[in-house]
Amino acid sequence: MKIAILSQDGSLYSTRRLKEAGEQRGNEMRVVDYLRCYMNITAHKPTVVYQGKPLENFDAIIPRVGASQTFYGTAVVRQFEVMGVFSANESQAISRSRDKLHCLQILSREGIGLPVTGFAHSTKDIEGLIDIVGGAPLVIKLLEGTQGIGVVLAETYQAAKSVIEAFRGLNANILVQEFIKEAGGMDIRCFVIGEKVVASMKRQGAPGEFRSNLHRGGTAEEIKLTPEERTTAIRAAKAMGLKVAGVDLLRSNHGPVVMEVNSSPGLEGIEKATEIDVASKIIEFLEKNAAKGKNRGRIQY
Numbered sequence: 001m002k003i004a005i006l007s008q009d010g011s012l013y014s015t016r017r018l019k020e021a022g023e024q025r026g027n028e029m030r031v032v033d034y035l036r037c038y039m040n041i042t043a044h045k046p047t048v049v050y051q052g053k054p055l056e057n058f059d060a061i062i063p064r065v066g067a068s069q070t071f072y073g074t075a076v077v078r079q080f081e082v083m084g085v086f087s088a089n090e091s092q093a094i095s096r097s098r099d100k101l102h103c104l105q106i107l108s109r110e111g112i113g114l115p116v117t118g119f120a121h122s123t124k125d126i127e128g129l130i131d132i133v134g135g136a137p138l139v140i141k142l143l144e145g146t147q148g149i150g151v152v153l154a155e156t157y158q159a160a161k162s163v164i165e166a167f168r169g170l171n172a173n174i175l176v177q178e179f180i181k182e183a184g185g186m187d188i189r190c191f192v193i194g195e196k197v198v199a200s201m202k203r204q205g206a207p208g209e210f211r212s213n214l215h216r217g218g219t220a221e222e223i224k225l226t227p228e229e230r231t232t233a234i235r236a237a238k239a240m241g242l243k244v245a246g247v248d249l250l251r252s253n254h255g256p257v258v259m260e261v262n263s264s265p266g267l268e269g270i271e272k273a274t275e276i277d278v279a280s281k282i283i284e285f286l287e288k289n290a291a292k293g294k295n296r297g298r299i300q301y
């Protein structure tokens with residue numbers, strides 16, 4: 001097969017591993033910096049042009065769209081979809097997953113366990129908002145933050161009130177969430193491909209840190225999921241319409257709760273913690289599903 005990896009940087013661990021795994025399985029792999037593509041939008045022959053030439057005859061793409069490049073990145077993915085190329089994740093599902101609030105709304109519609117979450121626009125409603133999630137301590141999140149930046153634990157009612165006021169004063173969109181204290185600074189990353197969890201790890205925050213993000217100094221190791229955690233992760237990815245997803249769970253007193261669903265989950269942390277060749281599993285999935293032209297006319301915008 002001929003597969004394009006849409007990534008801004010060919011030297012990133014995930015990009016390198018996908019290229020290597022694809023080539024090992026006998027595929028032709030090409031890393032394409034989607035920000036340097038331009039598109040010809042026409043009914044006869046829609047194309048994506050890269051380095052002066054149209055990208056033709058690709059069977060599949062693997063989008064690795066950066067969080068700050070969602071708009072242009074998903075436009076390029078959509079163009080490949082129009083051309084009938086199979087995408088590891090569809091453009092719409094990627095856009096949806098980038099908005100934490102939208103993501104939680106979709107999961108709640110499916111009855112998937114979530115931390116109790118509140119959302120508001122006007123600062124006048126702060127007290128009501130704090131009450132919704134059961135008072136302090138609580139977690140406040142910027143809607144489009146990543147890597148733990150923009151996630152704050154407010155231990156008291158007063159602290160919660162002033163942080164919310166400050167964020168709102170900056171016109172930032174935030175959500176307010178029940179603090180799952182019993183998680184003890186640990187969360188679980190489930191790597192879903194198709195309808196399977198292919199690898200899972202637990203991430204533990206540095207001492208005194210409630211955020212388990214590896215970027216914030218957390219450490220990772222393999223974990224065995226309970227059947228309930230496994231089904232929750234698969235259902236969450238499916239509800240989001242993602243074929244490749246990193247589903248993050250917390251172990252709460254009321255069962256697993258989903259915090260977020262990531263559409264470009266990193267490979268480095270999970271492969272190193274579990275020693276599972278996740279990159280090859282993604283390529284295998286594409287080989288099984290990207291029969292030429294299979295996509296044409298199927299995608300809905």
Ligand code: ADP
Pocket residue numbers: 115139141145146147148149151177178179180181183185186187210211212213248250259260
């Ligand atoms: P980001 O997208 O920046 O990674 P997350 O929503 O994943 O933001 O939050 C970052 C980390 O903070 C999580 O991995 C988790 O360890 C911790 N955390 C987030 N929300 C809660 C919560 N409601 N209760 C307890 N811990 C939380």
Ligand code: MG
Pocket residue numbers: 147148213248260
């Ligand atoms: Mg996270």
